Amino acid sequence: MTRGATAALSLALCLVLAACGGGDTDDPDGPGETDGPASPTSSPSNTAAAGDLAIARNDTRADSVYPDIGNPLVDALHYDLRLTWDPEQDHLAGEETLTFRATGDAERIPLDFNEQLAISHVSVDGTPATFKVEGNDLAVEHPITADEQYELVLEYAGTPATAPAPSARRDFAQGVGWSITPEHETWTLQEPYGAFTWYAVNDQPSDKALYDFTLSVPAPWSGVANGVLTSSTTEGGRSVNSWHLAEPASSYLVTVAFGDFQHTDLESSSGVPIQIWTDADGEATPGQTAYAPEAIDWLEQILGPYPFDSFGLLVVDNDSGMETQTMVTLGDTPYSLSAAVIVHEAAHHWYGDTVTPADWSDVWMNEGMAMYLQGMWEAEQEGIPIAQKMDDWAGFEPDLRAAAGPPGAYDPAQFGDGNIYYGPALMWQELRERIGDERFFEVLREWPAGRANDTADRREYVDWIEETTGEELSSFFDAWLLGRTTPERG
Known part of the structure; x- marks a missing residue:
């Protein structure tokens, strides 16, 4: 970060x-x-090959620093997130399918989810289930058995709000999780936690999962997330972008942003595809973002081949930066857009991601x-x-x-x-x-x-x-x- x-x-x-x-x-x-x-x-x-979830199997554990967030009973394997953003109403509608492995026997499924969003439907393996949300804790009433795999489906909607950050840093003052700008664009920053502000999640670093995103927003805006952009369409006045993250990521390394973006394609000397996503009305490669290929080149000489399929920089309206996996989230400030920060955040893809x-x-x-x-x-x-x-x-x-x-x-x-x-x-x-x-x-x-x-x-x-x-x-x-x-x- x-x-x-x-x-x-x-x-x-x-x-x-x-x-x-x-x-x-x-x-x-x-x-x-x-x-x-x-x-x-x-x-x-x-x-991971398509459909292969074994790569996302984890030895989960309770966190020693923030034990109230996350639960080792859940080993998330894959999140499929279909998110629709309405900027006129600051309204998020989500359809989530979570595939997970139970690591022990329990009477209910524990997840992190903020009560700011209203859940309208929950089912487990196709069977409707009752649930309860208190604060940032979601409990789904459905028994689970150790080493069994389950599919949890949720539908929810509302206006997400950030959660307080356990930090004295100024760039954490706005909180962690889902942020909404004065222009009704959105971005996320969730280290050490905060993903629970916009989807149901096992929000701890020991649990890495695969992700697919389908992001819908009124055109000409678009949705940006981790991984590779697999499809981009505009129908009925809405832009729909689908993203696939082929390598497991902890929840704090996930990013989603909705806004009026342009993007530029670059490539490192070794062939790593690189995308720069930034404001449609500004420069295509603001600050020193065009340095990204050189940053990957330099790091590969020290650390070996880049460990993922793609790399990107997503420029948003904040004051910080985060090594979100394959799609670094950078604040729109001279320092955050400097070559030094780009090298640092890219280095995290070996150390941290x-x-x-x-x-x-x-x-x-x-x-x-x-x-x-x-x-x-x-x-x-x-x-x-x-x-x-x-x-x-x-x-x-x-x-x-x-x-x-x-x-x-x-x-x-x-x-x-x-x-x-x-x-x-x-x-x-x-x-x-x-x-x-x-x-x-x-x-x-x-x-x-x-x-x-x-x-x-x-x-x-x-x-x-x-x-x-x-x-x-x-x-x-x-x-x-x-x-x-x-x-x-x-």
């Missing part, structure tokens, strides 16, 4: 923290040196690596060694840690603060100096390649790094991620 400036930081830090996702990439060996990372040795190959933290205590796995890659890119652009960039960041990192807690044990009311970005970025530089470039870049490439479309927690990640490097690193990671004070740097 792109990090917005907070009131607690100085003006100088605001320039660095203005987006949670700005990403800078630097020659791994610093300017003037030629020994970069080796060519990729493996690439993800877990893309294809491999996702199973628990929000491990969001550092996403942001620390994306921030380190951002630092590499920035150092390269500035013509300085990466070590110098890390020295600059080390000057303010202790204050961020003190304000919001250690990166791996942060204050739950301060989600997304600078502590989860800069401390882990410094940690990666320390690990690089400890194990050397060859093994370090092997770690960077092989983790997302070997765990494509999966989730993991800190213990699994650290164990894998120790096995890969042959180093005992538990105390090293504990100090950097759980320590109240910043460890001494080498």
Whole structure:
């Protein structure tokens, strides 16, 4: 995610923290040196075939930071969302089909859904079911049995409203979930949760699912979502766009927007198709969005082949940015539309999107690596060694840690603060100096390649790094991620 400036930081830090996702990439060996990372040795190959839901099977778990959101009894496999937006009335009508696996026996199906929207119909495997919504909790009265698969159908309508965000950041002030602009366009931002404001969902990171979207809105507006645009029609004065996401995504990585958009097709050197979706009355590639192909090129040299079928940038009327899977959501601000942010958000597709933290205590796995890659890119652009960039960041990192807690044990009311970005970025530089470039870049490439479309927690990640490097690193990671004070740097 792109990090917005907070009131607690100085003006100088605001320039660095203005987006949670700005990403800078630097020659791994610093300017003037030629020994970069080796060519990729493996690439993800877990893309689901049509109709294959096995790729979306998860080992779900209750979240340790936000345990009231999500439920491990549900393993969502596929969401089919048919959404109709009426901008004159700010009215959303939804038809949802959720295919899921039960992970245990229970008398009812627990999901996250906001009572702001009225449900008119629920059925399970074709049989009508009663239900109850309280706050953000939906309970469907239908027994489920462990390892059995079910199809839940819902119809609902109303005006969605954002939910309060567990964060002090200014760019979270509007809340999380479904947002409506003064022009009645819409966009979504739902990290660490908030998808429940517009569809019934198991809204936790450990549960990744496949998605299909059918988005209807009065023409000439259109609907944009994750994945590949499979059809686009205009009938009866309405635009209908269908999108297919072939790789499983956590709910916080889903995006849907309705608005008056134009789109531009680009392509990376390796052939990754790229779309830029932006305001129909503005520039086709606003800010530095045309840098997207170069961002993918640079990251592929470091991390290996891009792990998804497509990449895109969706520009909306907000102040932040989010690494929504295959279709990055960017606020319409100079910083959010900068090359640095584009690199950062693209880097998340390896770290955060294809491999996702199973628990929000491990969001550092996403942001620390994306921030380190951002630092590499920035150092390269500035013509300085990466070590110098890390020295600059080390000057303010202790204050961020003190304000919001250690990166791996942060204050739950301060989600997304600078502590989860800069401390882990410094940690990666320390690990690089400890194990050397060859093994370090092997770690960077092989983790997302070997765990494509999966989730993991800190213990699994650290164990894998120790096995890969042959180093005992538990105390090293504990100090950097759980320590109240910043460890001494080498």
